[in-house]
Amino acid sequence: MSDDFYDVLGVSRDASEDEIKSAYRKKAAEYHPDVSDDPNAEEKFKQVKKAKEVLTDDQARQAYDQMGHERFEQAEKRGGFDGGPGAGAGGDPFGGVGGDSPFGDIFDQFFGGGNGRRSGARPGRDLQTRLRIDLEDAYHGVEKRMTVNRPEQCDECDGTGHPPDAESRTCSVCNGRGQRTTVQQTPLGRVQQTQTCRECEGTGTVYTASCSTCDGDGQVVNETTLTVDVPAGISDGQTLRLEREGAPSESGGPNGDLLVEIAVESHPDFERDGNDLVHRLAVSFPQVVFGDEVEVPTIDGAASFEIPSGTQSGERFRLQGKGMPRLQRRGQGDLYVYVQVVTPESMNEEQREALRAFAEAGGEEIDVSQGFFEKLKHSL
Incomplete structure (x- = not known):
């Protein structure tokens, strides 16, 4: 059967x-x-x-x-x-x-319901745009105003595509159904194909005149300013959806949505890794030898940080809770500080003698032509 x-x-x-x-x-x-x-x-x-x-x-x-x-x-x-x-x-x-x-x-x-003559009250299509913010905005959350060009219903014809006084008639191509259906008998059985009628664009009705403002499209492109609430903790590449801010429906349905892709700008002091932040702290050789208390930047302001004596270049330290907020969750990520020893480009004679004495006290032979700091840099 x-x-x-x-x-x-x-x-x-x-x-x-x-x-x-x-x-x-x-x-x-x-x-x-x-x-x-x-x-x-x-x-x-x-x-x-x-x-x-x-x-x-x-x-x-x-x-x-x-x-x-x-x-x-x-x-x-x-x-x-x-x-x-x-x-x-x-x-x-x-x-x-x-x-x-x-x-x-x-x-x-x-x-989408309707009178059975149209292809249905489908929603309008979704639109896409991009919004650039800085890392501070992503950290605190921000309300941004942005301008987009988007299609909107033509006010002149109320989206119908024709003047109010235009005469109408039933489409002779589809007999008012809005679709054209063809049925073919093949060796594999009956094949049915239904397509939207091109003559009436699925409405079942054709008109004697088109709207001069929208050229019969029922839509015009306008510049619109919208407000976007960007939540704290958002990441680069994530998308916010503004409901019903997309293109209008061509069949009487609701507007589509506007999809806003967030682009977070790079920051001079931090790299981001998920909810964590990374900062590379430049310090001098004496600071890592003797230890020192320094300040490191955070997005909320500077924080004190203790460099232990004997710290090695490239060593990592963690400042808990100083990273990015967790999106739609409690708590924050961490800030990781990487210590990098900076080799001075020039030294006076007193500094050279002090370092030469330091090296000799440790039993190291000094090649003055190469430079002690250059040797030190290569060994770390």
């Missing part, structure tokens, strides 16, 4: 509602479990009942014709029906879905 609802009832695709009901009564009598000897009678009875329910509902039938059997069934499994076959009270195989049609949910899902 074919899964296609028309084949299940044995009717053509242009069958009238009366023909469908008549075919259903015959099939229901044939497969009723109380009278049929067919071992699969109960399943077939449910199938013909479902086929009748779909094909005698104007909206559901249009959805079925446009999507085809497989996509229609997939939509049902994704939640197009409330509970599925047999879930409703009183044996209603379609779960008692609210509304005039038991298929209201699935029709709204794919066509």
Whole structure:
């Protein structure tokens, strides 16, 4: 038994509602479990009942014709029906879905409701833009104003694409359906293809004149200033969604969304690693030899930091809680300080003698031509 609802009832695709009901009564009598000897009678009875329910509902039938059997069934499994076959009270195989049609949910899902002549009240398309902020803004969170160019509904024609006094007529190409459906018989079975009518762009209606402001598009591009709330702890490349700030719908649905990609500028003092920050602290040779208390920058201001005696160049220290805030969570990351010993580019004679004496006290031979600090740098 074919899964296609028309084949299940044995009717053509242009069958009238009366023909469908008549075919259903015959099939229901044939497969009723109380009278049929067919071992699969109960399943077939449910199938013909479902086929009748779909094909005698104007909206559901249009959805079925446009999507085809497989996509229609997939939509049902994704939640197009409330509970599925047999879930409703009183044996209603379609779960008692609210509304005039038991298929209201699935029709709204794919066509956005409407009068059955349009392709549906789908939302407008999402738009994308980028907003640059500095690391301090990402640390504290910030409210930013940004200007974007985006399509908006044409005020002149209220988004219709034609003057109010333009004459209209039913599209002769699709006969007002908004779609053109072709059915071909192939060796693998019947193939159905449905496309939006190009002549009327899916509206089912054509007009004698177009709006001079938007050239019939129903939309114009305007410059708009928006406010974006950037949360503390946001990272480079993350995206904020501004609901209903995207392009308007072409079929009466809600606007799309505006997706704002955040670009965090590099910082001269810090590198970022997730919620942690990294700072490279330049110190002198005596500071790491004898130890010293220094200040290191943080985004909240300078913090005291103790360099222990004998610290090696490249050694890492952790300042807990001095990193970036954790996005939408409590607490902060850490600040990691890497100590880097800086070799002086020039020294006076007194400094040279002191270092020469230091090296000799340790039993090292000094090559004056190379320079002690150069040797020291290469050894670290």
